[in-house]
Amino acid sequence: MSEHEGTSSGVERLRATKTLKEILDVATSFEATARDFYTALVPKVGKNLRWLVEDLAKEEAGHYTLFSGLAARPDLERLLQAEVATPASDRRFSDAVLQPDLGERPDDQAILQYALAREHTAMEQYRALAENTEPGPFKELFEYLANEETKHKNELERLYYETVHSGGV
């Protein structure tokens, strides 16, 4: 599911520090990929699962818009050059930029498991970034994102258990 061994893009990113700009770029493409992935999945799943995929796409699109907006703000340009320590979760986060292969007609459980893993990675990444960033607008941004992703992940977890563990039968 979220195990994608052997992707070649990892090595160059194995640096101790990165600029905020670099990190934001990755995050933006992370959200864009997800948005595109879910959007592409919509016609592939049965109509009964479409609500789930559409919900997920909408969520990711929201984050993408937020990031694109930040990158375009001239007043933040200087701050974006600051170097921050690369979080331990960075590699997994970067890997998730790539689209997974869930097969031709993934079921609700598979979609949820993918989404859960993604949210978990994002949550860890943003939390670590928030810790590594000097106090200021970006620290607040990462904290905000970490909380968002945590909430989202919890929501998905509940949905997962309610869907899969369908109760006392």
Place this chain on the structure above:
Amino acid sequence: MRAENYQSRAQPPSHEYELNFGPNHPGIEGNYALKVRLHGDTVIDAKADGGYLHRGFEKLMEQRLWIQNIALVPRICVPDPAPMELAYSMAVETLCGLEVPARAQWLRVLQMELSRVAAHLFTFGGHAATTGMYSTMFWGVADRDLILDLFEELTGGRVYHIYNLPGGVRRDVPDGFLDRVSATLDYLESRLADYDNLFFTNQVFITRARGIGPMSQQQALELGVTGPNLRATGLAFDVRRDDPYLVYDQIEFDIPTETAGDAWARTLVRRAELKESIRILRQVVARLPGIPGPIRAPIPNPLAWNVPAGEYYSRVESSKGELAWYVVSTGGAKPWRTHIRGPSAMHAVQVLETLVQGCRLEDVAQIMFSLDACPPEVDR
């Protein structure tokens, strides 16, 4: 009773007239009354006239669940309601084959004899009042109240105990209750001397009561007289002894009799019975602590209680005489038929009608009270 029902029974000659004696509860329309035909102040004929004091018990009982009738039957006789519950319960128990636990039987004796004492105190008072001796009535009613206090504690009700259920009784004695019974019995015994002075050995009362409403044993048997009224003619018959129920066969008591068969003798029998009841109650107080529970046999849910088909005639000795229920079940949730044989129904109609023949008007009330007739039980 409406005015149009007060029509004279015949067209009497001018020197005879008719008097409606009663209804004896002036506030209640349609109560029991005695229509007396007089020649001067001498009674030449009398007819009992039933009323509507309590109405249609037997019909009502056919429409109620077996257990619900327990709430109804004590109302048939206010002065002595307890035996009504008991006799009805005994009939149902026989039909159901219920074994009443020993402790329940002793508790029932306790209730019965307390009720008998209360009823006799009431009767003394009533009888005394008919001869103008109202102090005895006040005393009797006040002392009866002490028994009612005990009933309130034991059963939750002062007059309508609703204490029996088919199968046993509803509650056990509360803490310290037997001590309070003993104290009340001590008090009542001590009062007996007062009653003797004021009433039983009062020469005015003796003179008023002796020779009034006399009945021979032969006459009493013919008229179906029972209870103290029968024993006052010398026949020592008592259902408790001769058709025994509860645990009366384990209790020592005498059956007092008199021979004169008049109003005086009837009252003397009751006075002696009061003492016998106290004697019985002392035995209950002494033995009850040693009788283990339970106080009720297991009974079904009252809402789903079919009593097996059958019939039974259950009899007890009430303070007024032989009390019986004839109960018929067709196996249903309600009685098919219940018929009460109340002692007063006999005494207040045929017996009273007979005994007042030839007596003087002022003795009619005394004869009635000396028979201890209970109008509600006539009307039932």
Place this chain on the structure above:
Amino acid sequence: MSDIDYKAKGSILNPLRTLSFFARKPVTMPLAPRVAAERYRGFHLNDWDKCVGCSTCQKVCDNAAITMVRVPGLPNDPVKGVRDMRPAIDYGRCCWCALCVDLCPTGSITLSREYVHTCTDDQLSSYFILPDPKGIHGQFLGQGWRKEADNDLVDHARQAMGEMTPAARIGNFAEMVNGYDRQQAILEASRCVQCGMCHDACPTHMHAPEYIRAIWQDDVEEAVRQIYRTNPFAHTCGRVCTHKCEDACSIGHTGEPIAIRWLKRYAMDSLAPERVAAIVAEQGKAAPSGRRVAIVGAGPAGLTAAFDLAMAGHRVIVYEALAQAGGMTRYGIPDYRLPQAMLDRDVAVITGLGVEIRYGVRIGTDVSMAELRRDHDAVLLAIGLQYGRSTRIPGSEHADVYRAVDLLREVSAGNPLDVPKQVLVIGGGNVAMDIARSLARLQKIRYGEVGVTVTALQALGEFPADREEIVEAGEEDIVILPSRGPQNVAIEDGKVIGLRTAAVVSLRDAEGRFAPTYDLDDVQFHPGSWVIEAIGQLSDAEAVLGSEVSEQVEWRRGRLATDANGRTSAPWLWTAGDVANGPDVVHAVADGHRVAADMHRFLNTLAEVMA
């Protein structure tokens, strides 16, 4: 015999001795009202927190003195057996017998220690009281008559149900519960106070008070008549119903609830199938309507709807993918709980009405939904949840990791299973218990001993399974490990060797929703050669409908969107049963009735249009 001799003692002077009373101290009683005795039967008090509005007091009242009053704002929950009604007493009718106290199932009613209430003519309404804990005069003087062990008339104890001992039942699939005999059934039925809480709580609102009463009256035919008013799966529900009725039973507040399920079973078992069929026929089948209905799935929901629609005169054809009818009741419930012969009886009554069941036809594969639609006026989708969910933990894709429903289907169909000596079951619901106990029996038969371990996320008290299932599983030497979350299936040399679980720290989040968290420092290994997942089920509704129909209809969060009557956005298609509202037989029956009624309304309008 008299002990006073009036001749000797009688004197006109004797009463004068009484004059000595003038010298005595007068007895003076205070004017203030005194409090009555501790068990005095005064005016009613009612503890509103205890009272559930069952109206038993009203039923036992001799004098029609009790009126039930609906009080807005009080809890009103049929499933919990609580009504927002409270008794009001008419003191123009009450006789203070206190039978209402003695028979009160909750013990909420007591009587006060007050003697008197009186009023003038213009205040007559003060004789009509809604008792609360303070009583008629708003002054609580302590409780008088109340329910104690001596005077309690509620019949608390249930008739014991005979069943096979664990040793006797573990080696076979024979039905383990004996059922009541006539005497037991009558005694058990006699405990009922006819409050009707069961009727309100039952999903299909069975006339339980009526059939319990009929059983008590030894009128089994009447009982069956009452049962069939609402439930054509009576043999089945008499055995495996989740009996919401018993949870709501008012006797359950202070005693054991009436064994309503077993009484239903008694009534059904007591009557020959021909008599049951004759009683059903009494209801009278309507004249043929000329309408055709297709029902997909011969489970309880589909067949209940088939029953109703056939009675209403419609031609009903049921398409069943498997070889026999009953759905999960046949292929999910083991024989020791529900012998298939009993299910056959229920089905026979329904087919006896002219309902045709075509077996072995899988809609979406053998016949398309479009064809069904073409050949019928209306279609009901009642396919249930036939597919097991997988945990998809690492290793769960191994061939020796099974879904419980698949195995149960094999057991019920009588197909041989190569059950190993030690198996592991994941799940705490009834399906988990069913597969655990079924495999235990197969192991006992094959190896002479049981080797089943059940792990579940829930703590023992929170298992979705019925209490008795858990107890009985324990009696059959099945090991149950609560609060363990599966982490991975251990595989060695291509073979399953066991399951790793972590301790569950918490099962629910702050909002009470299901979201387990694990303590990964507390991991255990459970050896076993098979792992069976019994965590949840899903349907293949989308596949049955086919993509064309599937695209046409509305969906709502993964399920077909329906109105309150089970009708989808396609005017010819309804859905019912577990696939719509799960997950037990009686809910499916209720669903079947509801949907059938709506389909019948629809078919009637069709007839009008055609005419």
Place this chain on the structure above:
Amino acid sequence: MTTDIGQWLGHLIGQVEGVQHRGRHARRQRLDVAPDALPALLELLQGKGSFVHLSAISCVDWPEDGQFELVYHVWSYELKTLVSAHIRIPREPGRYLSVYDIYKPAAFFERDIHEMYGVFFEGSPSMEKFILTEWDGPPPMRKEFDSENWVNDHFDWQDYHPDWLNDIESRGGGIAIRPDEQRFSRKAKHES
């Protein structure tokens, strides 16, 4: 009581034709007898059996059989046994013989049965009304007379409007189940 009541009674009633005898216990004996044999039986019981006390006469209505059952409860002070003699008479015309000549208390019971069931006793001293002097309806103890219906037809339920009820009604609640809808004794049917 040392006498074997059953045996003794069996011997006595052997003199009356068609009597069936059952004993519940020593002090309760039941006899079933044809109506025309009852007076002779009672005379025998009273004269030879010392059953001098007529405790009661009970009437039981059996509408489905079209019969009234009359039960004569007699007691012997000597034998200490109660014998209940049962007869069945046709409900129509509901006539029977008075036993007043044998037992005086019969007058009271017969008058009562006449008033409550409409059974006429020939030779009874008074068949006048006793309690129901203002009643011109059917004999009320007959099963077909439904007294509760009669009450409901002739009397109104008290119409109460206490403040608490007005308040509850203003909040959307109110009387939900009237007592007459639920009264259990009314619902429970007779099974016979």
